[in-house]
Amino acid sequence: MNFRLVEVLRSTSPDWVSSEVLRQPSGVSRAAVSKQIKALQSLGYEIESSPRKGYRLLREPDALNGELILPFLEGTRFEKAPYVYKEVTDSTNNDIRKLAVEGAPEGCIVFAEVQEQGRGRRGRSWFGRAGDSLQFSLLLRPPLRPQDATLIPLMAATSIFRALSKCGVEDVSIKWPNDVLIRGRKLCGVLCEMSVDMEGIQYAMLGIGMNVNTPGQQFPLEIMETACSLASETGHRWRRSDVLIAILKEMESELQLAWRGDMASILSGWREGAHTLGKRVQMLMPQGETLEGIAEDINEQGALLLRDDSGTLHTLHSGEVSLRPISTDVG
Numbered sequence: 001m002n003f004r005l006v007e008v009l010r011s012t013s014p015d016w017v018s019s020e021v022l023r024q025p026s027g028v029s030r031a032a033v034s035k036q037i038k039a040l041q042s043l044g045y046e047i048e049s050s051p052r053k054g055y056r057l058l059r060e061p062d063a064l065n066g067e068l069i070l071p072f073l074e075g076t077r078f079e080k081a082p083y084v085y086k087e088v089t090d091s092t093n094n095d096i097r098k099l100a101v102e103g104a105p106e107g108c109i110v111f112a113e114v115q116e117q118g119r120g121r122r123g124r125s126w127f128g129r130a131g132d133s134l135q136f137s138l139l140l141r142p143p144l145r146p147q148d149a150t151l152i153p154l155m156a157a158t159s160i161f162r163a164l165s166k167c168g169v170e171d172v173s174i175k176w177p178n179d180v181l182i183r184g185r186k187l188c189g190v191l192c193e194m195s196v197d198m199e200g201i202q203y204a205m206l207g208i209g210m211n212v213n214t215p216g217q218q219f220p221l222e223i224m225e226t227a228c229s230l231a232s233e234t235g236h237r238w239r240r241s242d243v244l245i246a247i248l249k250e251m252e253s254e255l256q257l258a259w260r261g262d263m264a265s266i267l268s269g270w271r272e273g274a275h276t277l278g279k280r281v282q283m284l285m286p287q288g289e290t291l292e293g294i295a296e297d298i299n300e301q302g303a304l305l306l307r308d309d310s311g312t313l314h315t316l317h318s319g320e321v322s323l324r325p326i327s328t329d330v331g
Contacts, residue, residue: 005036009047009057018054043067062239064111064134072245076252081107081139087130090117092137093193093207100139100195100203108139111244132213132229134244138251140204143259146196149204150302150317151263153178153192154270156206159254160188161273163246169234173275176295176304176321180210181275184323185228187211208247213237267298276321281306284320291316292324 005022022033037047037055044061061068066083073079082104089095094117095110113130142152157178164172164180171183180188188210195202211219211229219227230238257265271277276295283291283306293308304316 005033006040006045006057006060009055010060013057016050016053016056020054022055060239060241062241064113064241064244068241069245069248073248073252076248077107077255078109078248078252079107081105081109083108084110086110086112088112088114088116091115091207092135093191093205096137096139096205096207097193097195100205104139106139106141109136109248111136129211129214129218132211134208134210134212134240134247136208136244138206138208140206140255142201142204144201146201147301148263149194149196149201150177151258151266152194152204152206153190154298154302155254155258155266156190156192156208156251158266158269158273159250160190160208160210160247162254162269163243163250164230165273166250167243167246169230171233172273174270174273176274176276176298177302182228182230182233184275185226185233186223187228187230187233210243212240212243263300267300267302270298270302276304276323280324281321282324283316284322285316286318291319295321 008022009017019030019033023030037049041047044063045057046059047055047057049055065085070079070083082099084095084099086095089110089112092110092112092115095112096108099108099110112135115135140152142149144151154177157174157180160180161172161174169182172187173181173184175181175186178190178192179186180190188208191207192204193207194204211227213231214229216224216228216232230243254266254269277297279295280293281295283304285291291306291308291314293306293314295304295306296313297305299305299315301317304319304321306314306316308314
């Protein structure tokens with residue numbers, strides 16, 4: 001399938017494109033162009049044809065099956081890896097785990113419209129509506145030391161932050177360690193799970209959930225004030241496939257940095273989007289206690305450096321951050 005035609009038609013839509021333009025640069029025949037157009041139409045692309053004017057793109061499908069996604073990921077580790085699309089599953093991370101144990105390669109993706117047991121951090125359930133959300137998991141096989149594995153979710157959040165910024169979304173930021181926000185409200189969560197043994201990290205699973213077109217009034221009451229979607233914050237609907245492709249392309253760039261050991265660039269990218277640093281925060285620790293102070297920075301492993309009111313600097317590897325009022329921000 002020649003998805004170059006889609007790019008040309010998209011760039012000129014809703015204007016007409018002649019067959020001569022579509023034949024370039026390969027010089028294929030008009031019959032070959034017509035055949036490719038029919039193949040695109042069979043995938044859900046609404047393309048009008050005219051003997052004199054050529055073709056024009058009226059509407060693109062917003063499905064998330066591999067036939068529509070993978071051609072736009074040429075040159076990435078996702079292009080040749082298995083892509084599994086499901087209408088309903090219990091958890092995409094559970095699906096990825098099974099594939100990892102079976103020896104699936106890095107870059108494998110499982111996407112689901114509905115996760116019956118989708119979960120976020122601290123075991124919470126994840127809210128995502130079929131047709132409105134992105135809910136998918138990636139399989140990674142990190143060539144990293146176990147002590148550097150904490151950088152993986154930060155890398156994922158940075159990829160999402162950069163992808164959305166390049167798509168023109170304003171006021172995107174990252175709350176430590178890996179929640180992606182718009183104007184301080186949660187848009188996207190990342191759940192990272194790993195299998196580690198004496199030889200190192202066997203595989204990592206990144207579960208990503210993003211509310212794309214969910215109307216603001218459709219969020220459950222308990223999260224309506226703190227959660228958001230791209231549509232609710234930008235005022236218009238988004239093509240989920242475009243958002244997914246943008247994220248995976250940025251993920252490829254970040255993974256290349258991480259896997260060759262350029263951790264400084266990963267940390268610098270995360271700091272670029274940081275919402276937490278310089279703010280007064282309260283940290284809910286895994287054991288249930290709380291700690292309050294100024295979030296000063298992250299260290300080389302991505303741990304949060306928090307200075308409490310007595311001046312003591314704490315290195316925190318896990319916990320849940322919430323912002324607290326402060327008279328003057330630091331930094």
